[in-house]
């Protein structure tokens with residue numbers, strides 16, 4: 482699907498211990514990439530990261546997959562992140578690390594903005610420093626959300642040109658991450674030869690390996706397992722569900738296109754809605 486873009490490629494993935502990040506890392510390893518993951522510990526117990534043995538060298542070797550360096554650190558720490566990027570010298574970066582839960586964002590708005598907004602700034606600063614030293618990645622994909630738009634509840638399917646906003650702290654933090662990325666793209670990465678930076682706005686992802694709290698299918702599975710009624714928080718909501726591999730194929734496709742794109746086509750780097 483992606484030609485040979487990822488084979489033997491140095492790829493930096495933030496949030497590699499999470500639901501989507503674990504699937505992305507597994508896929509990249511199968512494509513033969515040399516992955517450096519940067520994240521906190523897996524956010525759930527159990528987790529796909531542990532179940533699939535992503536951090537275990539022998540499990541990877543048994544599957545004949547590429548290499549994975551598992552770094553446990555915080556995106557809110559600019560120096561640690563810059564140092565990890567310098568050490569990994571990635572050719573392609575996928576940024577997934579985030580506080581991804583709407584309900585938690587009401588309880589912990591400061592943590593949510595610090596992680597999702599300043600985490601993006603810290604990542605792009607690290608990329609900028611690498612680029613200044615002539616060792617910058619060629620492609621950067623920042624994973625945001627379809628919740629980044631000003632949600633007017635009209636039933637209209639949002640497209641890339643719609644106004645950003647976000648009702649709750651989580652959604653607005655993803656809108657902010659979009660704005661930060663656009664500003665960095667225009668201010669620091671517009672010249673030929675510099676990293677091509679894009680955002681991807683997929684949402685409502687389902688699939689195996691998700692044990693997250695406040696997610697509808699894991700909630701259903703937990704309720705069925707416990708023999709209790711399923712609690713649906715917004716029974717009137719209509720959501721365009723997609724399988725996790727759908728959104729990840731979009732991220733990988735975007736990364737490959739950014740990697741391959743001629744410098745003349747850099748205007749194409751921008752925001753991509755995958756909902």
Ligand SMILES: NC(=O)c1ccc[n+]([C@@H]2O[C@H](COP(=O)([O-])OP(=O)(O)OC[C@H]3O[C@@H](n4cnc5c(N)ncnc54)[C@H](O)[C@@H]3O)[C@@H](O)[C@H]2O)c1
Pocket residue numbers: 495496497498499500501502519520521522523524554555556557576577578579580581596624625626627683684685686687693
């Ligand atoms: N799952 C969905 O339906 C969905 C929908 C839209 C957008 N997203 C976005 O996709 C990305 C991945 O989501 P997920 O569902 O895999 O979430 P997850 O909670 O399973 O994983 C989050 C990852 O981020 C890491 N992380 C959190 N805070 C960190 C910090 N301060 N420093 C370093 N790492 C940190 C965690 O350790 C974990 O690896 C997020 O950016 C999320 O906002 C997810």
